[in-house]
Amino acid sequence: MFELLTEKDFDGFFEIMEYSFPENERRSRENQLALFSDSRYKVAGIKDCGGNVCAFIAYWEEGGVTFLEHFAVAEDLRGSGLGGKFLDEFLKDRKKPVVLEVELPENEIAARRIGFYQRHNFVLNDFTYFQPPLGEGKKGVPLKIMSLAGKLGQKEAEFVRKTLLNIYNSTSND
Secondary structure, three states: OOEEOOHHHHHHHHHHHHHHOOHHHOOOHHHHHHHHHOOOEEEEEEEOOOOOEEEEEEEEEEOOEEEEEEEEEOHHHOOOOHHHHHHHHHHOOOOOOEEEEEEOOOOHHHHHHHHHHHHOOEEEOOOOEEEOOOOOOOOOEEEEEEEEOOOOOHHHHHHHHHHHHHHHHHHOOO
């Protein structure tokens, strides 16, 4: 159903990213493209029969953790069930702990997004987490961590937080 995207798929991938995520929650175009040369970073995608990117999951494999950094579906396909099927397919063979960041449940869209992930076996963790700025002139973002198939204990939460900060610190080149 999905395949790993490459630099040749970047324009379609980044177009979806640009309208799906606020500027503070994504890197510049140049820095996002540069991530394709980092062996820890991968982008799983679904394309239509014309080769256009329809959905993607951008993720990191670092320190025994799979971190889903960005997940989005093309605007015209939202609500079709494609995202849920894609996420389930992506997760079915994952052996490592899987985590992702979500906005605080302070509005209806954020609460619905959390509900979507909960329906796919993710759990909202209680600890505080702050995503560092993703480039010069950008602000950090208070977020929550969701983990697949159970809450993280204090040691696991600290390990995940340090792993994510290591990823962000090693890629902050804006």
